[in-house]
Each structure stands twice: as structure tokens, then as C-alpha cells.
Amino acid sequence: MADPTTSRSRADERTSAAGARRARTLPRWHYLVALAAGAANTLSFAPTPHGGWLELALFAFFFAWLTRSTGWKSAALTGGAFGFGNFVTGVWWLYVSMHFYGGMAAPLAAAAVVLFSLYLAIYPAFAAVLWSFCAGHARNGTADDRAPFSPTWHGALAFASAWAIGEWLRGTVFTGFPWLASGYAQVDGPFAGFAPVAGVYGVGWMLALTAALIVQAFTQLAALRRASVAGKARPGGAGGTAGVSGAAAGTQLTNARAALPGVFALALIAAGLLLQLAHWTLPANAPLTVRLLQGNVKQEMKFEESGMRAAIDMYQQMITSKPADLIVTPETAIPVFVQQLPAPFASAVRNFSDSTGSAVLFGALGATVTPEGQLVDYTNSLFGVTPGSRDVYRYDKHHLVPFGEFVPWGFRWFVNLMNIPLGDFFRGAPVQKPFIVHNQPVSVDICYEDIFGEEIARSIRESATPAGVLVNSTNLAWFGDTIALDQHLQIARMRSLETGRPMLRATNTGMTAAIDADGKVLGRLKPYTIGSLDVTVQGTSGSTPYVTSGNNTVLAVSLLLLAFGFAFGPGIKRRRDTDK
Structure with missing residues (x-):
């Protein structure tokens, strides 16, 4: 017979977990903000001059917003809302062809644009789900975790890879419609130099990776700052000068590690700018x-x-x-x-x-x-x-x-x-x-x-x-x-x-x-x-390398990194949590 105290404790834990899950349900305005960010991303594309820099800022915001999701379903809705906002404002001109030249009734033409945009939004939604699983996010966040996002290198790589796979699928399935692929906004942006190497999807991969690394760096530095403030607030004991110096050195080392993703993001931007000086033909x-x-x-x-x-x-x-x-x-x-x-x-x-x-x-x-x-x-x-x-x-x-x-x-x-x-x-x-x-x-x-x-x-x-x-x-x-x-x-x-x-x-x-x-x-x-x-x-x-290998390079790298994240991401997260 089960111990009644143990059974009661487990029931209390399940009740507490269920309450935490309800508490973590994202409000509707979360998805409206994602939709607005997607609509703003249309401004990254022509005719906006040098819109690639705006796109980088918006992608960093999008990834940060995506990390607020509490599971694969909310990740899908966040990615889908961002995509719908981008597409319905970016390809609205299809209405002109259907209504003014095709003779379709205005309500039907408008509805067709909306439905088509909803279809296109499936792909960023899919990319968000893929990231959620392969970054360990959907499978490893605990119900009572108020901050389910755990910044990791493999999580940033998973986001870039999932985004590239999603865009490639959109450009392939049902004959494909790769219009507004994120890399196009970069022709005058910081990542244009990667186009001869890996094509438009490779440029989008670099964009997504850099945005995720920027978010990772800010997240880690903010967490360290909060921990430092909390540590200073605790009553301290007697300590020597050597102890203080050791703690300061440890803090500096931790800050350097936390800032490393940001340094790497800056290196990617510099590489994209320098590669524009190269001539492949x-x-x-x-x-x-x-x-x-x-x-x-x-x-x-x-x-x-x-x-x-x-x-x-x-x-x-x-x-x-x-x-x-x-x-x-x-x-x-x-x-x-x-x-x-x-x-x-x-x-x-x-x-x-x-x-x-x-x-x-x-x-x-x-x-x-x-x-x-x-x-x-x-x-x-x-x-x-x-x-x-x-x-x-x-x-x-x-x-x-x-x-x-x-x-x-x-x-x-x-x-x-x-x-x-x-x-x-x-x-x-x-x-x-x-x-x-x-x-x-x-x-x-x-x-x-x-x-x-x-x-x-x-x-x-x-x-x-x-x-x-x-x-x-x-x-x-x-x-x-x-x-x-x-x-x-x-x-x-x-x-x-x-x-x-x-x-x-x-x-x-x-x-x-x-x-x-x-x-x-x-x-x-x-x-x-x-x-x-x-x-x-x-x-x-x-x-160019892209002419030689086409999209094979970005697809192979993306699939390999996603497989790695799916297979080993949970173990990496558990070890990180154990070390904390």
C-alpha cells in the first residue's frame, strides 16, 4: 500500500505544476507583438535603403520574443504570427493582379491574399517548432520554470538552422515561393558577403545566428548582473583581501564568457562585410x-x-x-x-x-x-x-x-x-x-x-x-x-x-x-x-562556391546541427543546470 504522505506530496506537486503551467500561459498580446514585428520586418526589404541592419535588429527582437514561449505550441504561434505579419504586408500586391487585372471581386481577392499569407506563415511556424525541439527548449523546460529559455550555443545554432530549413522548404514545396526570403534584405546589409558562399538561404542562416547570439549575450550578461546584485544584498562574513580579489577575478572571467556570443556575433558581421571585398569570378x-x-x-x-x-x-x-x-x-x-x-x-x-x-x-x-x-x-x-x-x-x-x-x-x-x-x-x-x-x-x-x-x-x-x-x-x-x-x-x-x-x-x-x-x-x-x-x-x-554546390552546403550544415541539438541538447542542458 502506498504511503499516504508520499501520495499526497506527489498530488500536491502535480497541482503545483499544473498551476505553474497555467501561470505561464502567454497572453494574446504576445502574439500581436510578434505579428507587429513581422509587419515591421517588411520595411527591411526594398525600397528601404540598407534595410539589412534593420532586419538584424528585428530578428534579434523576434528571437528574444520567441524565447518567451513555453513550449512548442506557443513557439509555433509566435513564429507563425511573425511570418503572417511579414507576408501579408510584404506580398499584398498580389491583390492588384487578382482584382484589378484578374477581375476577381475585391473581398475574394483580399481573402485570397490573407489565406496565402497564412499558408506562407506555416514555414516560420515550423522553423520555430523545430528550434523549440532541437534546442531542448520544448522538452526540457520544467513547468515551474518562470524563464524557460536557457541560452546555449547549440540553441543559437539550432535557430539559424531551423530558420534556413523553413525558408528552403517555402521556396521548394508546391513549386515554391521564396519571395521575401530573409537573405534578400541583406544585399546592402552586413551579410551580403556570404551570398557567393552559401546563397540567399545561407545569408538568412548567418542573419538568424547572429541575432540569436546577440540575444544570448544580453541574456547571460543580464543574468550575471542580477546574480551580482543578489550576492551583494546577502549579509557577508569576514573575508580577506585575497578572497575579494579572487571573487573579482572570477566575476571578470564569467563576464567574459557571457559576452563571448556577442563577440562572435560581431565577428560574423565583420566577416560578412569583409567578404564583400572578395571577387570569386x-x-x-x-x-x-x-x-x-x-x-x-x-x-x-x-x-x-x-x-x-x-x-x-x-x-x-x-x-x-x-x-x-x-x-x-x-x-x-x-x-x-x-x-x-x-x-x-x-x-x-x-x-x-x-x-x-x-x-x-x-x-x-x-x-x-x-x-x-x-x-x-x-x-x-x-x-x-x-x-x-x-x-x-x-x-x-x-x-x-x-x-x-x-x-x-x-x-x-x-x-x-x-x-x-x-x-x-x-x-x-x-x-x-x-x-x-x-x-x-x-x-x-x-x-x-x-x-x-x-x-x-x-x-x-x-x-x-x-x-x-x-x-x-x-x-x-x-x-x-x-x-x-x-x-x-x-x-x-x-x-x-x-x-x-x-x-x-x-x-x-x-x-x-x-x-x-x-x-x-x-x-x-x-x-x-x-x-x-x-x-x-x-x-x-x-x-562561386554557391554555383558549385547550390543550396547543399546550408542544408547539410543545418540538418547536421539540428540532429546534434535534438540528440545531445537535453544532456547539455542537464549538465548546465547541474553546474549552476
Whole structure:
């Protein structure tokens, strides 16, 4: 028979623990603050100049706020609230495409943005849960512990690794949507130098680690200060000078250890700044003179017959107005199938190319012609004309936009709510041959394909003729005059940093720009104007570490550190608690 006193004691302990758990339930305003911090993080991205420093401060706050969580559930809600605040304020411009150009009712378009943002918030919520388990936080905090966060090195590494895995998953699952990946805000920030080494997710890893180390240092120093004040408040006994000196030396040593995470965080910032001075690629071939065209064709007129004729005539005049080594139009600047190109346009471009030595890349629709003469397998394509050659270069877009260029299974009803033409396209190959311009291989991509850094790196890595210049042809008129234009330019700059290659952008309404191999903008056109940007760019050769290994480096390191934290974190925490 059980001893009644022991049974009563255990019951009292369980009651006390349950009361402590109830006392530690986080208030609702905790999650509202996390949501507000996520919304503020949108200000870290373009068009905010040097927003990477703001992002570092906000990430430090976010991690500190996350450490207040009392288990994996509250960690998930905290991470999810931060993510939702960031996404709903950062990609609200999707409303413009669905309502103003897609014709969807305003309440439905707004609801779609909210639901999409909630979906995107799943990934930071998942990262928070992963940190909570792998840092030992969720499994080791006791119910009566008023401060469940125990700062550790493996906890900081777990946060960085969990955050990188979450962002990578968001950029991969269901074709991926890596827009607003935390590393993009760092193109002018302290961690830009890590982009050629580990890519945008590696930059985000460094950001998260540095933020966590800063919080760890402040937490440990604050705890030491409280302990010191408490020690002075206790009545002391007689002690000699040697004892006082020994205690002071011990305090200094403890303070140094507590500050070490902060010192390491400063070292990471310094490394990121110094790495920006490194050059991973070398100039290759002669510089190219380039003309990037911006027609500013209104989206509502783009597929009307009168608008199509006007666009073709305008771009014919813009292409042939002045020679250059390379002339690039925006995505579907010529809004017809290439088989149906007007003869005057085709002959004018061909004659201009042959007579001036200019290579021309123009956007149009591609298709395959059946023996019966029907057009099938529509593609969003770029076609290239080179002087003295009858061959026409063709690039077919591979990474298609869900709901805009293909309909995900089960969502036909959603697309039917909008009035967007040509909702289903055929995919091009993942790696396609470059466009050769005066012996300079040029790798091209269309629309938001340039937000997938791994695919850009793969096109260079696996090509028999690695490109020395990147070209993006896009049409952002779907999103109006919004922050989407600045954000996309920032993303393109990250691609230059990752690959060590210049990036050229020809857009319909903006941002048309030229970016050098160091991610610096050489020139840009004012959005929503008609014009051409004339620049000279120097192609490069060689491979950055990121081009060589892609996202494998950050994924391997993150998974290894998370496995270590999950396996050994509990033991590390128990030993720390025993030593206290």
C-alpha cells in the first residue's frame, strides 16, 4: 500500500505544476507583438535603403520574443504570427493582379491574399517548432520554470538552422515561393558577403545566428548582473583581501564568457562585410553594349487586338532605332505566337540585326505545330536573332507561375474567378543552352524564375558553355506601381551576388535595370515610362562556391546541427543546470 504522505506530496506537486503551467500561459498580446514585428520586418526589404541592419535588429527582437514561449505550441504561434505579419504586408500586391487585372471581386481577392499569407506563415511556424525541439527548449523546460529559455550555443545554432530549413522548404514545396526570403534584405546589409558562399538561404542562416547570439549575450550578461546584485544584498562574513580579489577575478572571467556570443556575433558581421571585398569570378570576353527596352504597355490593353498591333509596332521601332551588341525586350513584348509574327516585324528585325551586328532577344509566345497545322503546347518564350545567322534561338520558361501559367490540381475553380488569358503553359527544360552574343554566353530566364537561385546556379553549373551574363525578361504590370518592382530588383541583385555575374533586366513597366557582378545597380529606368537603358556590361567566368554546390552546403550544415541539438541538447542542458 502506498504511503499516504508520499501520495499526497506527489498530488500536491502535480497541482503545483499544473498551476505553474497555467501561470505561464502567454497572453494574446504576445502574439500581436510578434505579428507587429513581422509587419515591421517588411520595411527591411526594398525600397528601404540598407534595410539589412534593420532586419538584424528585428530578428534579434523576434528571437528574444520567441524565447518567451513555453513550449512548442506557443513557439509555433509566435513564429507563425511573425511570418503572417511579414507576408501579408510584404506580398499584398498580389491583390492588384487578382482584382484589378484578374477581375476577381475585391473581398475574394483580399481573402485570397490573407489565406496565402497564412499558408506562407506555416514555414516560420515550423522553423520555430523545430528550434523549440532541437534546442531542448520544448522538452526540457520544467513547468515551474518562470524563464524557460536557457541560452546555449547549440540553441543559437539550432535557430539559424531551423530558420534556413523553413525558408528552403517555402521556396521548394508546391513549386515554391521564396519571395521575401530573409537573405534578400541583406544585399546592402552586413551579410551580403556570404551570398557567393552559401546563397540567399545561407545569408538568412548567418542573419538568424547572429541575432540569436546577440540575444544570448544580453541574456547571460543580464543574468550575471542580477546574480551580482543578489550576492551583494546577502549579509557577508569576514573575508580577506585575497578572497575579494579572487571573487573579482572570477566575476571578470564569467563576464567574459557571457559576452563571448556577442563577440562572435560581431565577428560574423565583420566577416560578412569583409567578404564583400572578395571577387570569386574573373572578367571574360569583351564587354557588351546593351539596350534594355521598356515599353510600358498597359496590362489591360496587352491582349486586345488594337493593343497588340500597337505594341508590336512600338517595339519594332524601339529595337531598330539604335544598334547594340545585345537588345532585350520584356516578357511577351510581342504578344503573339512566334509562328504568327507579322512579316514587317520579322523582316525589319532580321535586316537590322544583319546590317548592324546587333543580337536581339524578344519575348513572344511559343508553340508546337501539329501535322494538322494546329498550335499546341504553348510556351512563354524568348527568341533570339543573331547577325548573319538564319537560326533562331529559343528559350522556353521552365518554372511556371501557379494560377497564372498553369493551374494546380483542384484549383480550376479559383482560376475561373479571374479573367487571365492562357492559364496553362508547357514547361521548358530545366537547363537550356545559352544565347551566344559575340562569343559571350548569355543565360536567360523569364519573369519570377530569377527568384530561384538554385535553378540559376544549376543553369551555369550544368551548361556545356557556362554563361557569363544573366538576363531576366519580365512583365510586372500585373502588380501595378507597388513595392513588388523594388523587391524584384533586390532579388535580381542577390542572383548577381550569388553567381558573380552581371544581371540585365528588361521589364514592361519597371524595374528595368543593369546590375554588375558585385550586385551594384549600373543604371535603371524610371518605372511606368517608355524608354531604353543603354549600358556596357562585363561578362565573367568562373564559379562561386554557391554555383558549385547550390543550396547543399546550408542544408547539410543545418540538418547536421539540428540532429546534434535534438540528440545531445537535453544532456547539455542537464549538465548546465547541474553546474549552476
